[in-house]
Amino acid sequence: MAAAAVEMLQQLQNQITCPICWKYFCEPVTIGCGHSFCRACLPSTAVTAFSCPECRQVSQVRGFPLLNGSLAELTKLGTQLRSQLLQSTGGQRRCAIHKEVLEYFCEDDQTVLCLRCCQAPEHGAHRHCPVEEAVSNSRKKMQHLQSCLQKYFKETKKLLVKEKKPVIDWEKMISREYRERDSLMWDELYHYLERMDQETKNKKETLSQESTTLQDLMLDLQEADSQPNLDLLRDVKELLERSKSALSQRAKALNPEVRVCPIFGMLETLNQFRVDIRLDPASASPCLIVAEDLKSVRAGEGWQVDSPHGDDSDLPMVLAEQGFSSGIQYWEVDVTQLPQWTLGIHTTYLRIKSPGRITKYASIFFLRCVKKEDGHYLQSYPGSLNHKLKDPIPRIGVYLEYKFGILAYYNVLQSSLIYQLPDISFAAPVRPMFSPGPPLPGTKPAPMTLCALDSHLCSCCYSSL
Template identity: 30%
Template structure:
């Protein structure tokens, strides 16, 4: 009878996935419990709907430790440890006593009399049960840390894969924009245009190769991290008497592997000049007066929204969303026809946005510049990194940040807007014709965090 009860009890403490005793048990929404690591690996490549491996019921990915089950598993492991220690091989040859003390320095089992001897008197001693529990917690912490790195590597791998596609599309878009500008400036194909396009293609190809190399390194890293995780997982399922062996080498390899993570490539093109571009824009020079300055300090401002869009979740330099002071201002008049060009010097600003917004949105002069119905070039800083974006729709641009003045050309006839790196006489971005067909008003915003 007792044997049947023991077997039934042990069955309830067995993981359905690995068929071993539960380790760091978690219970999901349907009520079934599994090893945390087993569930991590089982759901690793699932993107959307998670199911219970036992009953196939849909489940959320949130995993919570089952404290009761964890305690019961610990008790059964300690009972098993006591049985192992009661064998003859675990009795002290000198004193004929059971070895119940663990020496942390020599990593050996001792009886009480041996632990008090001159040889071991200065060493750190603990009851074997407590030492085993401590080693298990250390192992689980190492597994949790490693799993975070596995997730980080996977996110970076997906981002790098997406970046490769975005980069190819961006090069195509930029080539079309450059050709369009040269066509307006020099109707006949000129040698400078050919050299500009060729240089951009070569630079773009070098970046593309770096992206693909980085992606391959992340794939290899994913394999290594997973193998290390499985090694730790296998050790966590061993009896307590095995866990008390020297695992320092395993922990060192795990920690070293987590330190040497592949770094994501930050693609960027040089701002190549276009001869005559600044002169062409200057013929539409307009005196734009800005007024109605509004001071903002909300965390939900344009710059923080763009920051979250631009930078990855695990960016090392990422601070909390800033609630620093931001200044927004609008032009004193709106435009519905003609061409107008103006320049703004924003080199001392951490974050800035320049462009135009729909005039009807500014009836309330205290309204914050938002991305909807606002056609903006936005620069945001994250740590030591900058990112350039445009709104409507939000798109990231992989061109170097302008140092000094930014030029804005508003073409109401074509319903489009262009941004110029004045120092380099280089085109940053040009909205396609027909982007808007309503009155717009110049605007800018800047801030210091």
């Protein structure tokens, strides 16, 4: 008797299920060809000619179809009968072959079985477990995925907000660099900014799509979690596969990359201000070793790799012999063998604490390269730069313009601007600063070398390093 009722209910379900969303009808409407659909599943705007999603027959209509009251009542009745049948059978269904209760779940075939099915040759060697245990395991997996999706959904939303309000105004910084060069570069600047704008739009679109996908998956998991046991087992495989696929394809760009914008003729212009710098051994920290020619420095055994240091005076460093209080200077530093380094300038300021009492204090402004598990990162002080490098930079160019407080860094190999620190107001002479580390644990300290005035670096040179 119960089996016959189940069969009749299944036939009724076919009649009250929308062929578009595959759910019970919600506000069903019937169009000219006789097929019915949920109101929300059909186009929301009225048209003169309407193509049926089921049979593709075109019906001439004057307005949106009216609610099919009879079908709505039938759907309501079918829902009630299903609920009553599940309660009367304890939510259990019977095997279509052996007419026994489906009490076991085949993990290999992902299907429910009765005891006799489990003993059959086609299932005998498979892994079986009680339906209750399979449901419990499936719910745990869905809850875990729900937690992961919720976490990644929040991260994606944060990334989307950051993309709308970027920390660094790249367009302004690069535009300024172009304005200081030849006016013939404006056409190239326009195309670069256009490409950069398109990249930003593509990234925001990707993050937005990912956010929508994660949100839809979370809703589907919530709905599945409230389904009866056997319905859950029927849908859980597809849900788990979709969730795993979404997680594997999740955007990895949690950290922005340093932009590379080659500028033709830039290095030729900078080299007009090239200066020959020598290191001052008297200014070197105890853990640094300065070469006899005063052109290179490396970390010594006294550098405690794991000991934290501050942003200025605690940083192991050596200063240049020269100090600058006017004009424009440019120098290059070879960091090919260094996974981590810091380059900048050191200066002193006068602070008036009280009438008649003046105190000097030191400060540095720098660009730092830090090695992490997933690559190299550039950080600045002061400033908001904390961006990933696509590839290590072998040679750094440093540009100082004292009068206007400009301190900029260049990728010599790619002839591009790396970063320009926010405008600085100098009040005392400044000296170039160098720090070749900290060295990575288990590695031999390598030198940081000041490049000679006549040395130049190109792609062919770097390929042989």
